[in-house]
Amino acid sequence: MEHPADSHTADSHAADFHHDPVMEAEIVEILSSLSPGVFADLTLGGAGHAVAALDANADLIVHGFDRDDVAIEAASTRLAPYGDRAVIHTTRFDRAAGLLRESGISRISGFLMDLGVSSPQLDVGARGFSYRIDGPLDMRMDHRDTKTAADIVNTYAPGELLDVLRSYGDERHAGRIVDAIMSARPLTTTGELAQLVADAVPAAARRKSTGHPAKRTFQALRIEVNAELEILGDTVESMIEMLQPGGVGLVLTYHSGEDRITKDRMRTAVDGDAPPGMPTTSDFRWFFRGARTAGETELDRNPRARSARLRAITRVEGA
Ligand SMILES: C[S@@+](CC[C@H](N)C(=O)[O-])C[C@H]1O[C@@H](n2cnc3c(N)ncnc32)[C@H](O)[C@@H]1O
Incomplete structure:
Protein backbone atom coordinates (compact mmCIF):
# COMPACT_ATOMS: atom_id res chain seq x y z
CA MET A 1 0.00 0.00 0.00
CA VAL A 117 0.82 12.96 20.29
CA SER A 118 1.89 16.57 20.01
CA SER A 119 -0.35 19.38 18.76
CA PRO A 120 1.43 19.62 15.37
CA GLN A 121 0.93 15.89 14.78
CA LEU A 122 -2.80 16.41 15.35
CA ASP A 123 -3.08 19.69 13.51
CA VAL A 124 -1.40 18.75 10.22
CA GLY A 125 -4.04 16.98 8.14
CA ALA A 126 -1.46 15.11 6.03
CA ARG A 127 -0.30 13.18 9.13
CA GLY A 128 -3.72 11.54 9.22
CA PHE A 129 -4.27 11.81 13.01
CA SER A 130 -7.13 14.29 12.90
CA TYR A 131 -10.87 13.66 12.78
CA ARG A 132 -11.36 17.38 12.17
CA ILE A 133 -9.00 17.96 9.23
CA ASP A 134 -9.23 15.72 6.17
CA GLY A 135 -6.15 13.74 5.19
CA PRO A 136 -4.91 10.24 4.37
CA LEU A 137 -5.69 7.56 6.97
CA ASP A 138 -2.09 7.39 8.17
CA MET A 139 -1.40 8.14 11.90
CA ARG A 140 2.23 6.94 11.89
CA MET A 141 4.48 8.88 14.27
CA ASP A 142 7.49 7.45 12.41
CA HIS A 143 7.04 7.43 8.63
CA ARG A 144 9.55 4.54 8.37
CA ASP A 145 6.99 2.25 10.02
CA THR A 146 4.90 0.35 7.51
CA LYS A 147 1.48 -0.10 9.13
CA THR A 148 -0.98 2.78 8.69
CA ALA A 149 -4.49 3.38 9.99
CA ALA A 150 -5.77 2.56 6.48
CA ASP A 151 -4.15 -0.89 6.70
CA ILE A 152 -5.93 -1.55 9.99
CA VAL A 153 -9.33 -0.24 8.94
CA ASN A 154 -9.24 -2.02 5.58
CA THR A 155 -7.62 -5.36 6.43
CA TYR A 156 -8.33 -6.31 10.07
CA ALA A 157 -11.00 -8.93 10.70
CA PRO A 158 -14.14 -7.57 12.44
CA GLY A 159 -13.16 -9.22 15.75
CA GLU A 160 -9.70 -7.63 15.67
CA LEU A 161 -11.18 -4.19 14.93
CA LEU A 162 -13.64 -4.63 17.80
CA ASP A 163 -10.75 -5.43 20.16
CA VAL A 164 -8.81 -2.34 19.08
CA LEU A 165 -11.78 0.02 19.51
CA ARG A 166 -12.77 -1.45 22.87
CA SER A 167 -9.31 -1.88 24.42
CA TYR A 168 -7.66 1.34 23.22
CA GLY A 169 -10.68 3.61 22.82
CA ASP A 170 -13.11 2.35 25.50
CA GLU A 171 -15.63 2.79 22.66
CA ARG A 172 -19.14 1.71 23.77
CA HIS A 173 -20.47 1.69 20.22
CA ALA A 174 -17.59 -0.37 18.80
CA GLY A 175 -19.98 -2.99 17.34
CA ARG A 176 -21.95 -0.47 15.27
CA ILE A 177 -18.78 1.30 14.14
CA VAL A 178 -17.13 -1.95 13.04
CA ASP A 179 -20.28 -2.98 11.12
CA ALA A 180 -20.25 0.36 9.33
CA ILE A 181 -16.55 0.05 8.51
CA MET A 182 -17.02 -3.47 7.12
CA SER A 183 -19.81 -2.27 4.81
CA ALA A 184 -17.93 0.83 3.63
CA ARG A 185 -14.36 -0.34 3.22
CA PRO A 186 -11.97 0.42 1.62
CA LEU A 187 -11.75 3.78 3.39
CA THR A 188 -8.93 6.12 2.46
CA THR A 189 -9.35 9.43 4.29
CA THR A 190 -9.80 10.64 7.87
CA GLY A 191 -12.81 12.67 6.72
CA GLU A 192 -14.59 9.53 5.42
CA LEU A 193 -13.88 7.64 8.65
CA ALA A 194 -14.92 10.53 10.93
CA GLN A 195 -18.24 10.89 9.06
CA LEU A 196 -18.84 7.13 9.06
CA VAL A 197 -18.32 6.95 12.84
CA ALA A 198 -20.54 9.99 13.46
CA ASP A 199 -23.31 8.32 11.41
CA ALA A 200 -22.86 4.95 13.16
CA VAL A 201 -23.13 6.29 16.73
CA PRO A 202 -26.77 6.48 17.94
CA ALA A 203 -28.16 10.04 17.80
CA ALA A 204 -28.92 10.07 21.55
CA ALA A 205 -25.29 9.21 22.39
CA ARG A 206 -24.08 11.86 19.94
CA ARG A 207 -26.19 14.51 21.68
CA LYS A 208 -24.93 13.52 25.15
CA SER A 209 -21.25 13.31 24.22
CA THR A 210 -19.07 16.39 24.72
CA GLY A 211 -16.32 15.61 22.19
CA HIS A 212 -16.42 14.54 18.54
CA PRO A 213 -18.08 11.10 18.14
CA ALA A 214 -14.98 9.80 16.29
CA LYS A 215 -12.53 10.85 19.02
CA ARG A 216 -12.29 7.42 20.66
CA THR A 217 -12.04 5.54 17.37
CA PHE A 218 -9.18 7.77 16.21
CA GLN A 219 -7.38 7.40 19.55
CA ALA A 220 -7.72 3.61 19.38
CA LEU A 221 -6.39 3.41 15.82
CA ARG A 222 -3.48 5.72 16.64
CA ILE A 223 -2.47 3.51 19.59
CA GLU A 224 -2.66 0.39 17.40
CA VAL A 225 -0.73 1.96 14.49
CA ASN A 226 2.12 3.06 16.76
CA ALA A 227 2.04 0.02 19.11
CA GLU A 228 1.98 2.63 21.88
C1 LIG B 1 2.93 15.01 23.85
S1 LIG B 1 4.26 15.10 22.78
C2 LIG B 1 5.59 15.68 23.79
C3 LIG B 1 5.65 17.17 23.86
C4 LIG B 1 6.85 17.69 24.63
N1 LIG B 1 6.83 17.28 26.01
C5 LIG B 1 6.93 19.20 24.53
O1 LIG B 1 6.86 19.87 25.57
O2 LIG B 1 7.06 19.70 23.42
C6 LIG B 1 4.70 13.41 22.61
C7 LIG B 1 5.89 13.16 21.71
O3 LIG B 1 6.33 11.84 21.99
C8 LIG B 1 6.66 11.20 20.79
N2 LIG B 1 6.47 9.78 21.04
C9 LIG B 1 5.32 9.12 21.33
N3 LIG B 1 5.56 7.82 21.50
C10 LIG B 1 6.89 7.65 21.34
C11 LIG B 1 7.75 6.50 21.41
N4 LIG B 1 7.28 5.29 21.67
N5 LIG B 1 9.07 6.70 21.21
C12 LIG B 1 9.57 7.93 20.95
N6 LIG B 1 8.80 9.04 20.84
C13 LIG B 1 7.48 8.90 21.05
C14 LIG B 1 5.71 11.77 19.76
O4 LIG B 1 6.29 11.67 18.47
C15 LIG B 1 5.59 13.24 20.23
O5 LIG B 1 6.50 14.07 19.59
Missing part, protein backbone atom coordinates in the same frame (compact mmCIF):
# COMPACT_ATOMS: atom_id res chain seq x y z
CA GLU A 2 1.32 3.49 -0.82
CA HIS A 3 1.67 5.94 2.02
CA PRO A 4 1.17 9.56 0.96
CA ALA A 5 2.86 10.86 4.11
CA ASP A 6 6.13 9.15 3.08
CA SER A 7 6.83 12.28 1.09
CA HIS A 8 7.03 14.36 4.30
CA THR A 9 10.27 16.08 4.92
CA ALA A 10 11.07 17.13 8.44
CA ASP A 11 11.35 20.72 7.16
CA SER A 12 7.76 20.77 5.95
CA HIS A 13 6.24 21.42 9.37
CA ALA A 14 9.14 21.85 11.78
CA ALA A 15 9.18 25.62 11.43
CA ASP A 16 5.51 25.80 12.50
CA PHE A 17 5.87 23.29 15.36
CA HIS A 18 4.02 24.65 18.36
CA HIS A 19 3.02 22.53 21.34
CA ASP A 20 2.09 23.92 24.77
CA PRO A 21 3.94 21.80 27.37
CA VAL A 22 1.32 20.26 29.67
CA MET A 23 1.57 20.92 33.46
CA GLU A 24 4.80 22.79 32.78
CA ALA A 25 4.85 24.74 36.07
CA GLU A 26 4.39 21.60 38.23
CA ILE A 27 6.99 19.67 36.26
CA VAL A 28 9.56 22.47 36.22
CA GLU A 29 9.22 22.90 39.98
CA ILE A 30 10.24 19.26 40.42
CA LEU A 31 13.01 19.38 37.81
CA SER A 32 14.52 22.58 39.21
CA SER A 33 15.54 20.77 42.40
CA LEU A 34 17.07 17.69 40.74
CA SER A 35 20.72 17.09 41.56
CA PRO A 36 23.33 17.50 38.79
CA GLY A 37 23.24 14.89 36.05
CA VAL A 38 21.32 13.66 33.04
CA PHE A 39 17.64 14.38 32.56
CA ALA A 40 16.13 12.02 29.95
CA ASP A 41 13.16 13.45 28.04
CA LEU A 42 11.77 10.37 26.33
CA THR A 43 9.08 12.22 24.36
CA LEU A 44 10.96 15.32 23.27
CA GLY A 45 8.28 16.69 20.88
CA GLY A 46 8.95 20.40 20.31
CA ALA A 47 11.29 20.41 23.37
CA GLY A 48 8.94 22.57 25.45
CA HIS A 49 9.58 20.64 28.67
CA ALA A 50 13.26 20.11 27.78
CA VAL A 51 13.90 23.85 27.33
CA ALA A 52 12.05 24.60 30.58
CA ALA A 53 14.21 22.01 32.39
CA LEU A 54 17.46 23.44 30.99
CA ASP A 55 16.44 26.98 31.97
CA ALA A 56 15.26 25.98 35.45
CA ASN A 57 18.26 23.86 36.41
CA ALA A 58 21.75 24.78 35.18
CA ASP A 59 23.13 21.44 36.43
CA LEU A 60 21.12 19.28 34.03
CA ILE A 61 22.16 17.82 30.71
CA VAL A 62 19.15 16.78 28.62
CA HIS A 63 19.11 13.63 26.51
CA GLY A 64 15.98 13.93 24.35
CA PHE A 65 14.32 11.09 22.40
CA ASP A 66 11.55 11.11 19.79
CA ARG A 67 10.52 8.81 16.94
CA ASP A 68 9.05 11.62 14.82
CA ASP A 69 11.40 13.40 12.39
CA VAL A 70 9.35 16.60 12.38
CA ALA A 71 9.52 16.81 16.19
CA ILE A 72 13.27 16.09 16.11
CA GLU A 73 13.84 18.85 13.57
CA ALA A 74 11.85 21.37 15.63
CA ALA A 75 13.54 20.28 18.88
CA SER A 76 17.02 20.51 17.31
CA THR A 77 16.41 24.14 16.40
CA ARG A 78 15.06 25.03 19.83
CA LEU A 79 17.85 23.22 21.67
CA ALA A 80 20.75 24.49 19.51
CA PRO A 81 21.50 27.47 21.82
CA TYR A 82 22.12 25.02 24.68
CA GLY A 83 25.10 23.39 22.89
CA ASP A 84 26.51 20.36 24.72
CA ARG A 85 23.76 20.51 27.36
CA ALA A 86 21.28 18.95 24.91
CA VAL A 87 21.79 15.64 23.12
CA ILE A 88 19.10 14.44 20.71
CA HIS A 89 18.29 10.87 19.67
CA THR A 90 15.85 9.90 16.90
CA THR A 91 14.43 6.64 18.16
CA ARG A 92 11.53 4.87 19.83
CA PHE A 93 11.73 5.34 23.57
CA ASP A 94 12.18 1.65 24.37
CA ARG A 95 15.79 2.06 23.18
CA ALA A 96 16.52 5.02 25.48
CA ALA A 97 18.03 3.11 28.43
CA GLY A 98 20.26 1.08 26.10
CA LEU A 99 21.44 4.17 24.20
CA LEU A 100 22.23 6.04 27.42
CA ARG A 101 24.29 3.09 28.69
CA GLU A 102 26.10 2.87 25.34
CA SER A 103 27.03 6.55 25.87
CA GLY A 104 28.52 5.66 29.28
CA ILE A 105 25.54 6.93 31.29
CA SER A 106 24.37 4.40 33.89
CA ARG A 107 22.53 6.75 36.30
CA ILE A 108 20.18 9.65 35.61
CA SER A 109 18.84 12.52 37.74
CA GLY A 110 15.39 12.26 36.26
CA PHE A 111 13.21 11.32 33.34
CA LEU A 112 9.96 12.51 31.78
CA MET A 113 7.54 10.69 29.50
CA ASP A 114 4.82 12.98 28.12
CA LEU A 115 2.86 10.36 26.22
CA GLY A 116 0.67 10.51 23.15
CA LEU A 229 1.09 0.43 24.84
CA GLU A 230 3.24 -2.58 23.93
CA ILE A 231 6.52 -0.91 24.85
CA LEU A 232 5.32 1.48 27.55
CA GLY A 233 5.58 -0.72 30.67
CA ASP A 234 9.07 -2.06 30.00
CA THR A 235 10.30 1.44 29.13
CA VAL A 236 8.93 2.92 32.37
CA GLU A 237 10.60 0.08 34.30
CA SER A 238 13.96 0.43 32.55
CA MET A 239 14.05 4.17 33.21
CA ILE A 240 13.07 3.77 36.89
CA GLU A 241 16.02 1.40 37.31
CA MET A 242 18.40 4.08 35.98
CA LEU A 243 17.40 6.73 38.56
CA GLN A 244 20.22 7.81 40.87
CA PRO A 245 19.45 8.28 44.60
CA GLY A 246 17.24 11.37 44.84
CA GLY A 247 16.34 11.04 41.14
CA VAL A 248 12.73 11.52 40.02
CA GLY A 249 10.77 9.81 37.23
CA LEU A 250 7.70 11.59 35.82
CA VAL A 251 5.06 10.18 33.48
CA LEU A 252 2.22 12.23 31.97
CA THR A 253 -0.55 10.00 30.60
CA TYR A 254 -3.65 10.91 28.59
CA HIS A 255 -5.89 7.83 28.76
CA SER A 256 -6.75 5.02 31.12
CA GLY A 257 -4.64 2.32 29.44
CA GLU A 258 -1.45 4.40 29.62
CA ASP A 259 -2.17 5.40 33.20
CA ARG A 260 -2.86 1.84 34.36
CA ILE A 261 0.42 0.53 32.92
CA THR A 262 2.40 3.42 34.40
CA LYS A 263 0.82 3.08 37.84
CA ASP A 264 1.39 -0.71 37.89
CA ARG A 265 5.09 -0.45 37.00
CA MET A 266 5.69 2.33 39.51
CA ARG A 267 3.80 0.43 42.23
CA THR A 268 5.83 -2.72 41.57
CA ALA A 269 9.03 -0.68 41.99
CA VAL A 270 7.77 0.94 45.22
CA ASP A 271 6.40 -2.27 46.79
CA GLY A 272 9.49 -4.33 45.93
CA ASP A 273 9.51 -7.88 47.31
CA ALA A 274 7.87 -7.00 50.64
CA PRO A 275 5.05 -9.38 51.64
CA PRO A 276 1.63 -7.68 51.86
CA GLY A 277 1.37 -5.44 54.93
CA MET A 278 5.15 -5.42 55.58
CA PRO A 279 7.28 -2.29 55.10
CA THR A 280 8.89 -2.06 51.66
CA THR A 281 12.53 -3.03 51.26
CA SER A 282 12.60 -1.24 47.91
CA ASP A 283 14.82 1.77 47.08
CA PHE A 284 11.83 3.50 45.47
CA ARG A 285 9.02 5.66 46.89
CA TRP A 286 6.13 7.59 45.39
CA PHE A 287 7.36 11.17 44.89
CA PHE A 288 3.76 12.14 45.55
CA ARG A 289 0.74 9.90 46.09
CA GLY A 290 -1.79 9.31 43.32
CA ALA A 291 -1.96 11.33 40.12
CA ARG A 292 -1.91 15.11 39.77
CA THR A 293 -4.00 16.86 37.14
CA ALA A 294 -3.83 20.24 35.40
CA GLY A 295 -5.34 23.30 37.12
CA GLU A 296 -8.34 25.29 35.85
CA THR A 297 -6.20 28.14 34.50
CA GLU A 298 -4.22 25.75 32.31
CA LEU A 299 -7.40 23.96 31.17
CA ASP A 300 -8.91 27.28 30.05
CA ARG A 301 -5.83 27.94 27.95
CA ASN A 302 -5.09 24.39 26.77
CA PRO A 303 -8.03 21.95 26.58
CA ARG A 304 -5.60 19.15 25.58
CA ALA A 305 -4.41 19.11 29.22
CA ARG A 306 -7.87 17.96 30.35
CA SER A 307 -7.12 14.22 30.39
CA ALA A 308 -3.52 14.57 31.63
CA ARG A 309 -2.48 12.65 34.76
CA LEU A 310 1.00 13.09 36.21
CA ARG A 311 2.58 10.30 38.28
CA ALA A 312 6.00 10.46 39.93
CA ILE A 313 8.46 8.10 41.58
CA THR A 314 11.81 8.67 43.29
CA ARG A 315 14.78 6.56 44.39
CA VAL A 316 15.45 7.33 48.04
CA GLU A 317 18.55 9.32 48.99
CA GLY A 318 21.32 7.11 50.29
CA ALA A 319 19.92 4.01 48.54
